[in-house]
Amino acid sequence: MTNATSALRTSVTIDELVASAQELSLAGRWPRALRLLDSAVPDDPADRARLARAAAEVALESDWFTGSDIAGPRLETAAELLPEGDWDLGFAQLRHTYGRLLVVDGALRLGPEGKDPEVLAGLRRQARDLRDGAPDEVRGGWTSMYLGLITDNLFADLAAAPAHYTAALAAGESGPDPLLAREALRHLGMHDHDGGNHERALERWRRATALGAGAGLVAGTLSQQLLLAVVARATGDEAGARALATEVARWAGAVGAGRLHTQASGFLDGTDPTAAPPVREEPVGQHVGGEAGGQPGV
Structure with a gap:
């Protein structure tokens, strides 16, 4: 693998390049991660396809946390380069479709209202197929996680979702994958919070x-x-809640996580960020039920 942006030619393995981009993405350095992936010009078509898929995954993270809209073209490019039926691309496409179905008329809307029932049913079938055909336990756990998100946030079946999160947690802990375990705990905790x-x-x-x-x-x-x-406020520690939320807002603004900055600022104004948004009134990004994929997702 060579770097084509400089007269000085360097060499790096594809594994190291992708891992570095993924760590930059986790750190919130999405433009840098994409520039790194785009700077490489591998000779092997399989390596080019892998880099395109990694770039699509970084773009998904950017879209969720910053409100950008760059994942679609990246996914299309990856689909042109990867073999049909590539599992990881299919999962990335599932994540992208899920995120888009959360929005109706430019606003976040949880539940099935205003959404095509056939599209929703197709997405759930796709998630089940990906789970059943996952190449390993962890990736199966990630699709269980998304089955929970789809069940929770698109079908509004709150009673059925926790079983999917529990399966995801088991896969994350035995994998192990700390980000998957984190995501499952986040959503299981949301159901605990909603239940008092x-x-x-x-x-x-x-x-x-x-x-x-x-x-x-x-x-x-x-x-x-x-x-x-949120828990601090719910248990009567308003001063602690405000102190923590103030720092979250400050730090989110500093790292460019615009949606999170809005959520934290709303919390300081008295908004419960875990509450379902009012229909057609709340702008996208006001619900922090969780992320998925390490990763964004209500």
Whole structure:
């Protein structure tokens, strides 16, 4: 693999290049990660396809946290280079479709209202097929995670979703994949919080925060800290809640996580970021139910 942006030719393995871009993405350096991937010009078509897929995955993260809209073209490019049926591309496409279905008329809308039932059913079938055909336990766990998100946030079947998150947690812990375990704990804690079990939610959310930080997930760790502020407010510690949310807002603004900055600022104004948004009134990015894919997702 050579770097074509300089007269000085350097060599790096494809594994190291992709891993470096992924770590930059976790750190919230999405433009830098994309520039790194775009700067490489491998001779092997399989390597070019792998880099295109990695770039699409970085673009998905950027879209979620910053509100950019760059993943679509990246996914199309990857699809042209990868063999039909590539599992990882299929999962990235699933994530992209899920994110787009959260929005109706430019606003976040949870549940099935205003959405084509056949499209929703097709997405759930796709998730089940990916889970059943996953090449390993961890990737199967990620599709279980998305089955939970689809069930929760697109079908509004709140009773059925936790079983998918529990399966994802088991895969993340036995894999091990700390980001998958973090994501599952985040959403299981959301159901605890909604059910009034703040002690259990706090336990899960504290663990999720530590797992995200340990994996280098900058914006996701900040969003997790905002959930800790939610628990503080719910249990009567308003001063602690405001102190934590103030720092989350400050840090989110500094790293360019615009959606999270809006959420934290709304929390300081009295908005519960875990509440379902009012229909057609709340702009995208006001719900912090969780991320998925390490990664964004309500």
